[in-house]
Amino acid sequence: MFFANVRGMVNTASSPISKNQTTGRLEIDFFVFDGGKCFSIEVDGNHHQQIGQVNRDYARDRLLLREQIPTARFTADECYQQPEQVVSEIIALFAHA
Numbered sequence: 001m002f003f004a005n006v007r008g009m010v011n012t013a014s015s016p017i018s019k020n021q022t023t024g025r026l027e028i029d030f031f032v033f034d035g036g037k038c039f040s041i042e043v044d045g046n047h048h049q050q051i052g053q054v055n056r057d058y059a060r061d062r063l064l065l066r067e068q069i070p071t072a073r074f075t076a077d078e079c080y081q082q083p084e085q086v087v088s089e090i091i092a093l094f095a096h097a
Contacts, residue, residue, distance in 0.1 A: 006031040026060060032094065039094055040064050040071040043079050 006028040030041040042057070061071045072093055079086050 001034075002030050002032040004030055026063070028064075032090075034094055037094075038069050040069055041090060042071055042073045043076055044073055045076040 006026075008026045008028075028040045029043050032039045032041060040061075044057070057073075064071055072090065074086050074089075
């Protein structure tokens with residue numbers, strides 16, 4: 001089961017993650033639930049190359065990982081040009097988790 005464009009809030013008060021990198025607001029491209037586990041999948045377009053966005057992405061990934069939610073990132077180009085390969089890789093990644 002998966003959900004697209006998931007939005008939520010996280011309490012950053014007790015977080016070890018730098019406060020200037022997180023706002024408490026999270027938006028995840030795809031949240032996947034499988035076999036009692038949860039995974040985050042991100043599709044990164046060009047704006048993810050900007051310094052501020054890169055820092056926020058890394059901080060968010062660490063916040064999720066702290067809650068045992070790993071993140072797999074793919075570029076938008078990969079998803080548009082090789083969608084079958086991306087899906088196969090996602091399945092393979094999560095089959096081994």
